[in-house]
Amino acid sequence: MEAGEEPLLLAELKPGRPHQFDWKSSCETWSVAFSPDGSWFAWSQGHCVVKLVPWPLEEQFIPKGFEAKSRSSKNDSKGRGSLKEKTLDCGQIVWGLAFSPWPSPPSRKLWARHHSQVPDVSCLILATGLNDGQIKIWEVQTGLLLLNLSGHQDVVRDLSFTPSGSLILVSASRDKTLRIWDLNKHGKQIQVLSGHLQWVYCCSISPDCSMLCSAAGEKSVFLWSMRSYTLIRKLEGHQSSVVSCDFSPDSALLVTASYDTSVIMWDPYTGERLRSLHHTQLEPPMDDSDVHMSSLRSVCFSPEGLYLATVADDRLLRIWALELKTPVAFAPMTNGLCCTFFPHGGVIATGTRDGHVQFWTAPRVLSSLKHLCRKALRSFLTTYQVLALPIPKKMKEFLTYRTF
Amino acid sequence: MHVKVISSDGHELILEREHMQIIRNNKAMLSGPGQFAENEIKESNFRELLPHMLRKVCMYFTYKVHYTSDSTDITKFLIAPETALELLMAANFQDCLKEIIASC
Numbered sequence: 001m002e003a004g005e006e007p008l009l010l011a012e013l014k015p016g017r018p019h020q021f022d023w024k025s026s027c028e029t030w031s032v033a034f035s036p037d038g039s040w041f042a043w044s045q046g047h048c049v050v051k052l053v054p055w056p057l058e059e060q061f062i063p064k065g066f067e068a069k070s071r072s073s074k075n076d077s078k079g080r081g082s083l084k085e086k087t088l089d090c091g092q093i094v095w096g097l098a099f100s101p102w103p104s105p106p107s108r109k110l111w112a113r114h115h116s117q118v119p120d121v122s123c124l125i126l127a128t129g130l131n132d133g134q135i136k137i138w139e140v141q142t143g144l145l146l147l148n149l150s151g152h153q154d155v156v157r158d159l160s161f162t163p164s165g166s167l168i169l170v171s172a173s174r175d176k177t178l179r180i181w182d183l184n185k186h187g188k189q190i191q192v193l194s195g196h197l198q199w200v201y202c203c204s205i206s207p208d209c210s211m212l213c214s215a216a217g218e219k220s221v222f223l224w225s226m227r228s229y230t231l232i233r234k235l236e237g238h239q240s241s242v243v244s245c246d247f248s249p250d251s252a253l254l255v256t257a258s259y260d261t262s263v264i265m266w267d268p269y270t271g272e273r274l275r276s277l278h279h280t281q282l283e284p285p286m287d288d289s290d291v292h293m294s295s296l297r298s299v300c301f302s303p304e305g306l307y308l309a310t311v312a313d314d315r316l317l318r319i320w321a322l323e324l325k326t327p328v329a330f331a332p333m334t335n336g337l338c339c340t341f342f343p344h345g346g347v348i349a350t351g352t353r354d355g356h357v358q359f360w361t362a363p364r365v366l367s368s369l370k371h372l373c374r375k376a377l378r379s380f381l382t383t384y385q386v387l388a389l390p391i392p393k394k395m396k397e398f399l400t401y402r403t404f
Numbered sequence: 405m406h407v408k409v410i411s412s413d414g415h416e417l418i419l420e421r422e423h424m425q426i427i428r429n430n431k432a433m434l435s436g437p438g439q440f441a442e443n444e445i446k447e448s449n450f451r452e453l454l455p456h457m458l459r460k461v462c463m464y465f466t467y468k469v470h471y472t473s474d475s476t477d478i479t480k481f482l483i484a485p486e487t488a489l490e491l492l493m494a495a496n497f498q499d500c501l502k503e504i505i506a507s508c
Contacts, residue, residue, distance in 0.1 A: 345478060364478060366471050369464050370495070372481055373488035380485040395492060 029351030096129030129156025
């Protein structure tokens, strides 16, 4: 699929078993996630259950003609056991989900000491953030509950593992704090990050593991150091609750999405706003009535760093190219809540209020050599380090993503 | 049909002509106008380019050709940061390499 082609629905998964209608409406898919190696997909399918499915999906789920696109050949040759669907009953509404990077070397023998059924090879961990503030830590291949982390006083809305595989987990909660947990030390809480004034909706760790971003109800976005766990800066600009955030794969850009209908792209090192993406309706009205703008629910970067996907309340999934001001593609989706890209590209997963998840084709693009060079450098250099290089101004602008 | 490219230390790399067609009439690259005669090898000099950089550019051509025809499961193309900076700098100052990289 080229950029500009509409995302096509590849597959839709619905909750497996019928549930009694609960007027409190606990059937939402608040979070979806792929494991970093692309071998598993998890979704909180409502009613306190998390479903884990191996990726690629079994063929019965995929309409004819799309099989090739959703497959990742990397997984076929691995001889891992128990590649079967798992259902994790968490006992309460699940709000946040996060996979650890896999394999995670430090913990290889750690779990086996305490749970004889846990395989004596490295584990893939899934953290689930629950309604009452607990965090349950599961081993994916066996579906075993490993740990219960207590500390938060309210909904754990989002979770994030450090990409380095060090098994440090960050949680974001409606109790206005973020907490840092060390899973190498049986889930010891090593830090509480206070400062937010309202619910914390989202947390994201930069791929180079240096920064933590948190987004909250009081319209602010905080950047914390993952080395000292102290506040680096506050990013002001949104006009309403900020509900989603994501770093680019080279850690050079940060995007945040808000109920104020915009996505802002920031340079996380300098705090500068680089651009705003407004979510307006597709066809403006013929008369003078207001153009409806729509609250954002989720934003994420594509794995090669050239696209963004956004889910908004106006029932559209939008794909944005990095350097353009308007979306390059749209797909209709009702009641969308969350989105994420498949780590190897080509697929976007979305979750909805009725507990369904959908998989969409995403633009498959080959990065230009220039972009690959930029990504390689920015994975390694901060904005200030780039600005200090003895290179021409135009090249600095390119490397710091100021060439819109 | 092949094109031979020569780097600063005389290192020679031979590329298939189809790969070079990505460059689209890049006159700076090819030594002389006109059509290739059958089996002719055209030489092209990048004497300012270090061999590891030229190798990386050629690897990218191969990567691009491969995934242009089959875009499923695109693998990552890795570049070391030092090489990345050298390539961008070289692209900035050498017209021919600039055209190549711009066309990639």
